Amino acid sequence: MITHLHTLSGHQNPIYALANAAKAATFYSAGNDKGVVEWSLATMAFVKVLLPVQSSVYAMQRHDNLLFVAQRSGLILVFDVMQEKILSTLSYHQKAVFDVKIIAYKNELISTGEDGMVAVWSLKDFSLLYHFPVIQNTVRVIAVSNDEKEVALGCKDGIIRIYNSEDYTLITELKDHSLPVTSLQYDPGSxxxxxxxxxxxxxxxxxxxxxxxxxxxxHMFGIYSIAFHPTEPFFATCSQDKSIKLWDSRNFKLYKILSLEKNTPGHFHSINKLIWSGDGRYLISTGDDRQVMVWEFNA
Structure with a gap:
């Protein structure tokens, strides 16, 4: 079902963020290094350092030819991958930015992080449109519903807060986790x-x-990423416990555990991020061991 294909090395420090590129078979990684790295899935090799950064990168979001790079400094870089230049630097957050997401129907970017604030930015001119407080400390993760009408925020107090994306009014609070919420996704079937x-x-x-x-x-420890396959009824999770697990997205049956402790190839430190390639052929994982691992998927 899923097998280790290749391990990409080159980062010198822990990696926190992954994003697919606009062009097929290419993706980006970044973390506690001095740059965003571009990799090729066609050649399973380093392509180039896409852009330098001044502080750790905790999240990336691609939208068309733009790559949004969220940093520990609180700044968000807007990088045009075709022109290969920074178009804008978004400055509002006073502490680390942990997640950024696009709300396409409004042509907006939303960001949040350690300051407990949400900032809403225009994709037309990158101006700050709106900001509002969520909690007094960290908001770790954002998920946008498939119809883009609702935004879920995973917070340090263990509560998930659901907002209306039209006017950012609070809809409801979900209280069942006992510790901070660190990963959040709407399933593709809504x-x-x-x-x-x-x-x-x-x-x-x-x-x-x-x-x-x-x-x-x-898992045994914190769950840091949830990634749904783009076409098949599966999702993957990864954890501080150094394992990746593959699940059925309909009945939540556990299909596969990828872990050195289970005598499979795997990471030897906390796994921080997972993404599927755009065509669903590969699962890409990365974490504190500075490795980017590529797994081949067969339904």
């Missing part, structure tokens, strides 16, 4: 929201009313 936490639990919230329908003791 039937549920799934959350992961430092409490090592996966929680499934049925839409549209966000009633909790499942609680899964998924």
């Amino acid at each position: 039937s549920y929201l799934i959350s992961g936490s430092r409490d090592a639990q996966l929680k499934v919230w049925t839409l549209p009313d966000y009633t909790i329908s499942n609680s899964i003791p998924a």
Whole structure:
């Protein structure tokens, strides 16, 4: 079902962020290094340092030919990958930015992080449109519903807060995790929201009313990323426990554990981020061991 294909080395420090490129078979990685790196899935090799950064990168989001790079400094770089230049530097957050997401129908970017604030930016001129407080400390992760009408925020107090994307009013608060929420995704079929936490639990919230329908003791330690396959009914999770797990997205059956402790290839430190390649052929993982691992998927 899923097998280790290649390990890409070159980063000198922990890696926190991955993003697919606009062009096929290319992706980006970044972390506690001095640059965003471009890799080729066609050649399984380093391509180039895409752009230098002045502080650690905690999240990246691509939109058309733009790459948004969120940094520990609180700054967000807007990089045009075709022109290979920085178009703008978004400055509002006073502390680290942990996540950025696009709301395409409004032509907006939203950002959040250690300051507990959400900032809303125009994709037309990169101006700051709006900002509002969520909590007094960290908001770790953002998920946008498939119809883009709702925005979920995973917070340090263990609460998931759901906002209306039209006017950013609070819709509801989901309280079942006992520790900070560190990963969050809406499933592609728009039937549920799934959350992961430092409490090592996966929680499934049925839409549209966000009633909790499942609680899964998924990992030994915090769950740092959840990634749904683009076309097949599977999702992957990764954790501070150094494992990757592959699940059925319909019945939550566990199919595969990728871990050195299970005598498979794997990471030897905390795994911080997962993405699927655009065509769904590869799962890409990375973390504190400075390695980028590429896994081949066969349904």
